[in-house]
Amino acid sequence: MINQHELLTTAARLLVDVHCVVVFTGAGVSAESGVGTFRDALTGLWSRFDPQQLASQEGFAADPGLVWRWYIERLTTIENARPNRGHEALAAMEKIIPEFVLVTQNVDDLHERAGNRHVLHLHGHIGRFRCNGCGAAYSLRAGDREALMPPCCTICTGYVRPAVVWFGEMLPEQELFEAWGAAERCDVMLVVGASGVVYPAAQLPAVAQRHGACIIEVNLEESALSELADITLIGPSGEILPRLLDAMYACEAKSAFR
Numbered sequence: 609m610i611n612q613h614e615l616l617t618t619a620a621r622l623l624v625d626v627h628c629v630v631v632f633t634g635a636g637v638s639a640e641s642g643v644g645t646f647r648d649a650l651t652g653l654w655s656r657f658d659p660q661q662l663a664s665q666e667g668f669a670a671d672p673g674l675v676w677r678w679y680i681e682r683l684t685t686i687e688n689a690r691p692n693r694g695h696e697a698l699a700a701m702e703k704i705i706p707e708f709v710l711v712t713q714n715v716d717d718l719h720e721r722a723g724n725r726h727v728l729h730l731h732g733h734i735g736r737f738r739c740n741g742c743g744a745a746y747s748l749r750a751g752d753r754e755a756l757m758p759p760c761c762t763i764c765t766g767y768v769r770p771a772v773v774w775f776g777e778m779l780p781e782q783e784l785f786e787a788w789g790a791a792e793r794c795d796v797m798l799v800v801g802a803s804g805v806v807y808p809a810a811q812l813p814a815v816a817q818r819h820g821a822c823i824i825e826v827n828l829e830e831s832a833l834s835e836l837a838d839i840t841l842i843g844p845s846g847e848i849l850p851r852l853l854d855a856m857y858a859c860e861a862k863s864a865f866r
């Protein structure tokens with residue numbers, strides 16, 4: 609039986625020895641910053657709603673004010689949150705891995721605020737806004753946050769909405785193209801805090817594996833991606849990732865003395 613420490617050391621050695629690493633993150637990486645994940649039951653006043661219903665054209669059409677208020681509340685939570693030690697470890701890894709590509713399903717900006725420079729957001733950005741009708745870009749104005757209804761577009765009178773990808777909508781082409789290409793050429797994919805149940809994003813680890821990459825997973829529990837993983841490190845990413853980074857530094861120090 610291999611213990612967690614040996615798994616972590618093996619994972620660190622892999623990450624230090626290779627050229628190209630893709631990191632693929634889900635909501636779990638932001639959980640320890642106080643940003644709720646999708647499949648954890650919604651809390652408080654949102655507990656009676658299904659996020660998959662709210663994050664959809666149907667949900668927005670049915671009650672634009674409810675969806676608007678849900679996103680503004682989530683945006684406020686994110687703005688008040690801080691990157692956790694897992695985000696910071698990934699930012700440090702970017703500095704020591706020759707080719708490092710960070711692909712996230714998350715709509716928060718915690719990876720960027722932790723210091724990662726090039727983040728591919730497959731599901732958009734909660735802090736950006738656009739018209740649901742004509743796509744015109746918008747910024748929040750004073751009063752929009754407190755409004756009970758979303759602002760109206762000044763061009764086509766459609767409602768303004770967050771620039772995130774809703775269920776049933778297409779992912780941003782350029783980001784998906786870059787993420788797919790990186791998955792095909794990477795030597796290792798590190799999957800962090802992803803349930804692996806939402807496609808096409810969840811396809812990326814299988815694409816990487818099909819092209820010969822090793823898959824390392826960090827999650828609180830087994831996920832739909834665990835059977836693909838060569839190494840699964842169970843635990844909170846805010847604890848596992850800093851330990852993985854320390855083990856990478858130790859591997860580097862050892863090889864420096866060879």
Ligand code: APR
Nearest residue numbers: 634635636639645646647713801802803806827828844845
């Ligand atoms: N550390 C590591 N993993 C964690 C932690 C943590 N502290 N907390 C939760 N997790 C794991 C959960 O075990 C789960 O596997 O993170 C995963 C979160 O899963 P989801 O809530 O499904 O989030 P995600 O995988 O990002 O969802 C994908 O679905 O709802 C859509 O667009 C939305 O981008 C989202 C997509």
